[in-house]
Amino acid sequence: MSTAELSPWDEMPKHLGPWPSPEDREFWAGARRGELRIQRCASCGLHQHYARLLCSHCGSLEVEWITASGAGTVHSFTVVRQNGVPPFAQCVPFVVALVELAEPGARILAAMPTVAPDAVAIGMPVRATFRSAHDPELGFVDFAAADVGSRG
Amino acid sequence: MTRRVCVVGVGLSDGPVTPDMNGLMLEAQAFQRAVADAGLAKADVDGLASAGYGGMHEVMLAEYLGIAPQWLESTSCGGSSFELHAMHAWRAIEAGDAETIAIVYGNNQLSASGRTLGTGGGGGRGVLPHPMGYELPTGLTLVGAYALAAQRHMHEYGTTPEQLASIAVQVREHAARNPNAMYRDPITVDDVLASKLVADPLHKLDCCVISDGGCCIVLTTEERARDLPHRPVYVRGAAAAMTHHSVHSMPDLTRSAGAVCGPKAFAQAGITPADVDTFQMYDSFTYTVLVCLEDLGFAPKGEGGAFAADGNLRLGGALPTNTDGGGLSATHPGMRGLFLLCEATRQLRGAAGDAQVPGAEIAVAHGSGGWLSTMGTVVLGTEPTR
Numbered sequence: 001m002s003t004a005e006l007s008p009w010d011e012m013p014k015h016l017g018p019w020p021s022p023e024d025r026e027f028w029a030g031a032r033r034g035e036l037r038i039q040r041c042a043s044c045g046l047h048q049h050y051a052r053l054l055c056s057h058c059g060s061l062e063v064e065w066i067t068a069s070g071a072g073t074v075h076s077f078t079v080v081r082q083n084g085v086p087p088f089a090q091c092v093p094f095v096v097a098l099v100e101l102a103e104p105g106a107r108i109l110a111a112m113p114t115v116a117p118d119a120v121a122i123g124m125p126v127r128a129t130f131r132s133a134h135d136p137e138l139g140f141v142d143f144a145a146a147d148v149g150s151r152g
Numbered sequence: 153m154t155r156r157v158c159v160v161g162v163g164l165s166d167g168p169v170t171p172d173m174n175g176l177m178l179e180a181q182a183f184q185r186a187v188a189d190a191g192l193a194k195a196d197v198d199g200l201a202s203a204g205y206g207g208m209h210e211v212m213l214a215e216y217l218g219i220a221p222q223w224l225e226s227t228s229c230g231g232s233s234f235e236l237h238a239m240h241a242w243r244a245i246e247a248g249d250a251e252t253i254a255i256v257y258g259n260n261q262l263s264a265s266g267r268t269l270g271t272g273g274g275g276g277r278g279v280l281p282h283p284m285g286y287e288l289p290t291g292l293t294l295v296g297a298y299a300l301a302a303q304r305h306m307h308e309y310g311t312t313p314e315q316l317a318s319i320a321v322q323v324r325e326h327a328a329r330n331p332n333a334m335y336r337d338p339i340t341v342d343d344v345l346a347s348k349l350v351a352d353p354l355h356k357l358d359c360c361v362i363s364d365g366g367c368c369i370v371l372t373t374e375e376r377a378r379d380l381p382h383r384p385v386y387v388r389g390a391a392a393a394m395t396h397h398s399v400h401s402m403p404d405l406t407r408s409a410g411a412v413c414g415p416k417a418f419a420q421a422g423i424t425p426a427d428v429d430t431f432q433m434y435d436s437f438t439y440t441v442l443v444c445l446e447d448l449g450f451a452p453k454g455e456g457g458a459f460a461a462d463g464n465l466r467l468g469g470a471l472p473t474n475t476d477g478g479g480l481s482a483t484h485p486g487m488r489g490l491f492l493l494c495e496a497t498r499q500l501r502g503a504a505g506d507a508q509v510p511g512a513e514i515a516v517a518h519g520s521g522g523w524l525s526t527m528g529t530v531v532l533g534t535e536p537t538r
Contacts, residue, residue: 017289021282050283076307076405078299079352080291085272088291096292098300098400109400111290117352122307140289 008087031139046105070128156374158384161190165366178258178366186368199223199253203233223250230521234489235528239390258366299351302439315457317344327477329506360479389420389531414448417529489519
């Protein structure tokens with residue numbers, strides 16, 4: 001696949017989000033900067049995605065933003081072959097994965113637009129990639145195979 | 153002594169396709185039939201539960217029905233809502249807060265919204281507040297959420313698409329015995345595997361139908377039930393549990409909340425899985441059935457696929473499941489939890505027609521809501537728990 005040409009993934013309409021709140025704007029703004037921003041608990045040391053007031057593991061209020069490595073493994077995946085909503089209707093088939101991040105405690109659901117349906121497997125090493133959203137200050141986090149060049 | 157609680161009336165609306173009826177009409181038709189089936193008048197109903205619409209739906213429904221209940225319940229946690237309603241109704245009648253409770257649901261899902269529920273039809277409309285906006289931009293569908301879980305189960309336990317397909321095949325056999333089922337022609341494992349993949353590993357025939365339809369059940373005290381026309385069906389146990397809202401936060405994709413509420417309800421009822429004569433299981437997808445066969449203890453973890461593929465779910469098998477044809481083949485008007493309780497009751501009355509499990513004494517209804525998010529188990533029996 002050419003990495004230069006625009007795909008339907010690059011033309012996400014405004015109504016598909018993101019809709020940042022004061023609580024999680026940092027995640028979406030970080031994606032626009034090319035950073036995977038998640039939270040780490042200073043009390044138990046575990047991580048979480050998405051952003052919360054408290055640690056979903058231990059309940060502590062001592063949560064802080066960190067920039068994750070972007071490395072992870074595929075915990076599970078599906079190949080979406082039917083989705084009636086544009087632009088996804090033009091993207092099928094495509095891979096969506098639940099990624100276990102290298103930072104303990106955190107998983108993230110993400111599309112993998114550059115991974116072919118027959119090339120994905122559970123346990124596969126992946127890394128975060130970033131895609132611009134409609135809002136010029138915000139972006140989306142995708143994942144790609146860990147061993148190929150950066151997309152876009 | 154604690155008051156015992158029984159299901160005394162059940163009613164189904166017309167279905168599975170009713171283009172001229174709205175949701176309230178389907179609910180009212182099922183309600184009218186269930187109250188008549190119970191041998192009661194609507195004025196006897198002093199408690200009402202419903203879910204699936206916006207706030208205050210149960211109040212609007214009460215007004216539409218022309219009743220003035222003193223006990224209202226609107227727990228809305230997806231398709232399992234009605235198992236939670238039954239749990240709460242059981243305790244309310246037991247405690248004397250209500251005498252006779254109707255649980256009602258109806259929806260013209262198919263006629264109003266078509267078949268798009270599972271494949272993006274719910275998406276792209278309006279702003280999703282944090283933290284609900286993390287799924288939609290990935291393109292994951294409702295079917296895809298279940299597919300993610302099924303894929304992990306296949307990875308960990310070697311579960312196969314053929315084993316998943318065998319569930320759809322056996323439920324279809326039961327649909328053939330139900331004149332009101334949406335699809336009644338026999339299917340094979342090969343037919344399921346040859347149907348279009350919607351989200352790997354789930355094929356079209358691994359997914360429930362979308363239909364119209366309504367259902368109602370009526371519960372009251374054992375004392376009142378003695379004077380009513382049907383053999384009372386006792387509530388013996390009922391429990392609920394949840395694990396997550398969105399599938400990305402499911403702690404273990406291969407273990408559902410059924411592992412908590414199933415054993416809890418069985419313990420209340422004083423039964424083990426081996427005592428269950430028929431299982432009415434929310435078959436939104438074949439995987440929903442498979443994981444709950446394990447989590448409720450009908451098969452060891454990881455062996456649900458083999459248990460299903462061995463034919464245990466069919467009439468005459470060890471655990472006749474979804475004897476009305478289930479959501480996979482008969483009816484699924486957006487949510488199905490209440491239909492499970494209706495079919496369980498019919499079985500225990502000995503009134504399940506061509507799909508009767510001979511001598512059924514204990515039936516389990518197990519609902520699943522959301523994206524394997526919320527579950528409720530209700531144990532019904534021809535005799536009370538001793």
